[in-house]
Structure formats: structure tokens, C-alpha cells
Amino acid sequence: MIPLMKMGEMAAKYPQHPALIEGDRVVAWPELQLLTERCLRGLVNKHDALSFKRVAYMAENRYEIVILMGAFSTLKVPFVGLDFTATYEQKAHCVKSIEADCLVYGEKFADEALQIASELNIPVICLETELPSLLSDEFDGLELQLAGIERPFESLSFTSGTSGLPKVVYRNAPFDARRFGYLIENFHFDQTDVFLVSLPFYHVSATGWARLFMGLGGTVVLGDAARPASMAQLMVDRGVTVTLMVPPTLHRVVKAFETQAVTEEPKLKFLIVGGKNFPVQLKHRSLDVLGPVVHEYYGSTETGVNTISRPENIRRHPDSVGLVMDGSDIVILDEFHQIAPTGVKGKVAIYSYQNMAGYLFKKSDAVVIDDKVYIITPDYGWFDEEGYLFLASRSNSEFNVYEVDNRLRDIAGIDDLYVMVDSSSELHIFIMPEHEANEEMIGVDVIAAVQELGFANAHVRMVAEIPYSMSGKVKEKDLKMLYQVM
Incomplete structure (x- = not known):
């Protein structure tokens, strides 16, 4: 701070x-x-x-x-x-x-x-x-x-x-001045802004964004990260103009406005979403409910903010994570760590002035290209001809897990879901149905959608909730232990 x-x-x-x-x-x-x-x-x-x-x-x-x-x-x-x-x-x-x-x-x-x-x-x-x-x-x-x-x-x-x-x-080197300068110049932040902290401070993004607005003389509002739906009312009550959210929190906030649990409109002028796959359906709902203020970023604790998708980019390519941000360079690597052609899926590798120096006591996975060190992420993706980055999955080269996720969220009666690929490359789908939804019909529709996408079979389970960490990550280990997924 x-x-x-x-x-x-x-x-x-x-x-x-x-x-x-x-x-x-x-x-x-x-x-x-x-x-x-x-x-x-x-x-x-x-x-x-x-x-x-x-x-x-x-x-x-x-x-x-x-x-x-x-x-x-x-x-x-x-x-x-x-x-x-x-x-x-x-x-x-x-x-x-x-x-x-x-x-x-x-x-x-x-x-x-x-x-x-x-x-x-x-x-x-x-x-x-x-x-x-x-x-x-x-x-x-x-x-x-x-x-x-x-x-x-x-x-x-x-x-x-x-x-x-x-x-x-x-x-071992700061980057705030350069990144904050870019954000302030491009999105016109100033001392009148009210920034809502929706994540726990142990999440590096929460402290980074709060530091930006405190450095401008703005106001920082602390939300209750354990009660995401309450933040919709807080946004209205405190005149929040800017916030960062992970998709599970945003889902609850948007739902509060959709169901008129919160009836007044927020004064939001900029919302940035990241930290987890941002479902296409939620992107459209967010833009419809909150207006053209929704932005998406892609990056990690190790690499910072590396792409940004503005509202017009999201409408144009809702299944993309946007265009590479100034100061970053992203390449797609094939299995031999060579740069893959446009449109070909491979491992995402990132060079940026925001990149970490390394892990303490552990070597990072990196590759040197043209004298620049690229951190190799666990993510698989590809670029299109316009320079938009698309992600397919994390730690699995065979499946486009996010495509499955996005397709299933169009099925009526689903409140939330998670798609997992196990060590035997079998698909496991965890469905959290809406209240009083027809679970049997949802199961039939899910299997049909999976088969349309080319998957022969999938294990479908109805669950009472999808367990998330406070920073918006699905607790995969909990799901695996509870349902004995290997």
C-alpha cells in the first residue's frame, strides 16, 4: 500500500x-x-x-x-x-x-x-x-x-x-509506475473514483488495484468477500465507480440486480474481471445489466496483467480474453517450445515488464526467445488473425474445456457448473442447479450438448454448491475427494 x-x-x-x-x-x-x-x-x-x-x-x-x-x-x-x-x-x-x-x-x-x-x-x-x-x-x-x-x-x-x-x-523491481500510468491514461481514473475491494487482500490483484486508487487520492471501500451478493448493494450505497471481481462474485452481483434484490442502478464506470475463466454467458449478462463498463483481463500472479478486453472487444469476440496489453508479449508454443502458427493451439508463454524474477526456492518454467525470457504458463490457447487470444484449458492439451463450459451454461436451470478432466482424460461435469430446477432434464440436456461437441461420454453430477476459494478458484481437490475423481 x-x-x-x-x-x-x-x-x-x-x-x-x-x-x-x-x-x-x-x-x-x-x-x-x-x-x-x-x-x-x-x-x-x-x-x-x-x-x-x-x-x-x-x-x-x-x-x-x-x-x-x-x-x-x-x-x-x-x-x-x-x-x-x-x-x-x-x-x-x-x-x-x-x-x-x-x-x-x-x-x-x-x-x-x-x-x-x-x-x-x-x-x-x-x-x-x-x-x-x-x-x-x-x-x-x-x-x-x-x-x-x-x-x-x-x-x-x-x-x-x-x-x-x-x-x-x-x-526485485517495481512496475507500478508504468502499469498505473497506462491504466490512468487509458481509463481516466482520478481522485474522484471510489474503488470497491471485492477480494481478500492476500490476493495480489486486490492490493495492486487498491494501491492505484489510494495513490490518486481516491476512496477504497472494503467489501465482504464472503458475501458476494451484499456487494451489489454496497456498490449503490457507496457510489462505487470502479471494481475488480472474479467471475463467481460477479455472477452473484449481476443476479442481485437481475432479480431486483438491489433496485437502484450503480454508478459504475469501470469493472475488470479475471482470475478464472469468464463464461461467455456471464459476459453478456454483465454488459446487459451493468452497461458498457465490463472489461476482462488475462494474466497471473507470476506475470501481472497481460491482456485486456474492452466492452466492444467482448461483444465482438466474447470467447476471447482480449488483445495483448502494452508492455507484454505473448506467444503460443508447440510441444517442442517453438512458436506455433496463428490459429494453432499450444502452451501460452508470456514476456512482460511485470513478470516475476522467479519463485523462491523453486525453478520456474521459462523459455528464452530473441533474448527475452517468457514464463510458460499452464494454459493452452491460440491467437486468431486479428491478434485476439483464446484460451482452451489449463494443464490439458487435448480438450477445449472452456468451450464445453460455455456451451453448457446456455442450458436452462443451471446456476453454476465446473468442468474437469481427470488423469485418464475423462470428462467430469459438476452441475449446481437452480432452485426447483428439473435435475433429470438438465442431465439429459448436458449429455446431449457434450455429445454434440464431440465427446463420447461424461460423468455428470448434481451438486449443492461449487466450492470456491476466496479468490474465485474452484477447489478441485475438494471435488475430487468428495466424488472420488482420480
Whole structure:
């Protein structure tokens, strides 16, 4: 997040302007500056935070996390979020893998946090019991020496860990100035914008976009990531103009407007969607309900934002993820890591100024082409003659899984679904039917659609819900275990 000096600039320019909103709490820029400075004094004088190299946190979104982000940004100490819905093994692995000097936690996660900290012999800070004293005037009279802090730039984040233990994504050079400059110039963001955070802060996109609008002096609103439908009303109540959403959250938000659970229209001028396959049907519904404000991006924790599809691009090619963004280069590789011709499916590889330097303690899959290092992603796709990128599947070269997904979502009575290919290349389709839908008829229609697409057979299951992570990824391991898919 933005450091204390930048907060001071915003407080001087926009003293009456809200910087941060959580529920009924509205924090103006001068208050955010004051609380961050107090937090800094407490961290330095009570916890010797100047000696910290890295800090991890395990907490849901709340305004105190933004204050801590600002404090550690001022100290140039990476403050790295953990997926609090992950397994204990994954959380402990993450804290250990970044060699954290301290663990900040919300009381809800006290048992796990204290156990991890005990095993690693590191100090802890509880948001409920200790942070209030850091935000009080207890340390106001104590010296705060911040000038001349010299630390090499370091940015750390974690992959989702859906297929195992999360990997640590490491960057040793900033790219905010270039990417933010492009976004501001192309989409005309400014200090009047109100940005809704719809994802947990451990998701790198949430912190990146929030940082953009805080750097402009705009307002950041914290949504409840566990209750996506509530965000539709929040968008209206708080006059949200910009937000980032993953498709499962957007589906619930659009449904709230479609069913008139929320009757007023939002003031949205820019919505960007990514992080998971964005179904064609949902793209059209979103544009119909929210207007020509819907944009799609493709990229990853490792590579940043690498394509953007504007509303007119989405209408023209709804099954594409758009055109390559300035500063990125994407190629399609065949099985021999040679560039495939236009229209031929292969592995997606990305070069970008946003690319990670690498993983900590693990080698990344990359290829050098014309002296540029391209990160090889798990995704398969192709380019058309106009330069639009189309994706087919993740980690499977045989099937166009997204084509199946898009076709099935046209079937009446389906609320949500997930298509999976197992290790034997068999198709598994998990259907979440709408309330009181005819499940038998849905099953018949699904099998017919699959056969029309050229698949001889598929395992179709009706499920009560599709399990998603807080960052919008389907928990494939949960589905496999529950339904014994190998």
C-alpha cells in the first residue's frame, strides 16, 4: 500500500475526502495518515520493526490491515497475506517459506497463528488485543527515525496452491509506475473514483488495484468477500465507480440486480474481471445489466496483467480474453517450445515488464526467445488473425474445456457448473442447479450438448454448491475427494 509520505500528500490535497470505508467506518485522509504514523511508532518502538525483513498476516479484510500495509510499506518491509481458507499445512509452509520475522493475525485465526508462530519461534501481533494500543497516542512522544531507510526492493506473493503447496512469487523491481500510468491514461481514473475491494487482500490483484486508487487520492471501500451478493448493494450505497471481481462474485452481483434484490442502478464506470475463466454467458449478462463498463483481463500472479478486453472487444469476440496489453508479449508454443502458427493451439508463454524474477526456492518454467525470457504458463490457447487470444484449458492439451463450459451454461436451470478432466482424460461435469430446477432434464440436456461437441461420454453430477476459494478458484481437490475423481 502507499507509504506514510504519500498519505501526507493526499491528506494535504484532500483533507475532507474519505480514504477508506469499512462498513459504517469512514476514515478521511488526515486520520489515515495519523493512524499509520502511530502504528509506525508502535511497531518500531515496541517491536523493533526496523529489524524485520518480512512479515506475514492472516486476517480478513479490515481497515487496520490497510494501516499496517502503509506502515510496513514505509519501512520497506514486505507485508505478505496468507490465504486464511487454506489448510494448516499450507499456511505454515507459506510463513516458513518467506522466513517471516513476525506474524500478524485476526483473533478468528488465533489457534493456527499461535501454533505456527510457536513452531517457527517468531513474535505475533493480534489485531484485536494488541493493535489498538499501537493506534492510540501511547507512542506519540517517542522518536521515529525513518529517513534514509535503505532496503532493496522486494515484493512477495503466493500462488493459489490449488494443486499443492503455494509457491512464493518473487519480484526485485517495481512496475507500478508504468502499469498505473497506462491504466490512468487509458481509463481516466482520478481522485474522484471510489474503488470497491471485492477480494481478500492476500490476493495480489486486490492490493495492486487498491494501491492505484489510494495513490490518486481516491476512496477504497472494503467489501465482504464472503458475501458476494451484499456487494451489489454496497456498490449503490457507496457510489462505487470502479471494481475488480472474479467471475463467481460477479455472477452473484449481476443476479442481485437481475432479480431486483438491489433496485437502484450503480454508478459504475469501470469493472475488470479475471482470475478464472469468464463464461461467455456471464459476459453478456454483465454488459446487459451493468452497461458498457465490463472489461476482462488475462494474466497471473507470476506475470501481472497481460491482456485486456474492452466492452466492444467482448461483444465482438466474447470467447476471447482480449488483445495483448502494452508492455507484454505473448506467444503460443508447440510441444517442442517453438512458436506455433496463428490459429494453432499450444502452451501460452508470456514476456512482460511485470513478470516475476522467479519463485523462491523453486525453478520456474521459462523459455528464452530473441533474448527475452517468457514464463510458460499452464494454459493452452491460440491467437486468431486479428491478434485476439483464446484460451482452451489449463494443464490439458487435448480438450477445449472452456468451450464445453460455455456451451453448457446456455442450458436452462443451471446456476453454476465446473468442468474437469481427470488423469485418464475423462470428462467430469459438476452441475449446481437452480432452485426447483428439473435435475433429470438438465442431465439429459448436458449429455446431449457434450455429445454434440464431440465427446463420447461424461460423468455428470448434481451438486449443492461449487466450492470456491476466496479468490474465485474452484477447489478441485475438494471435488475430487468428495466424488472420488482420480
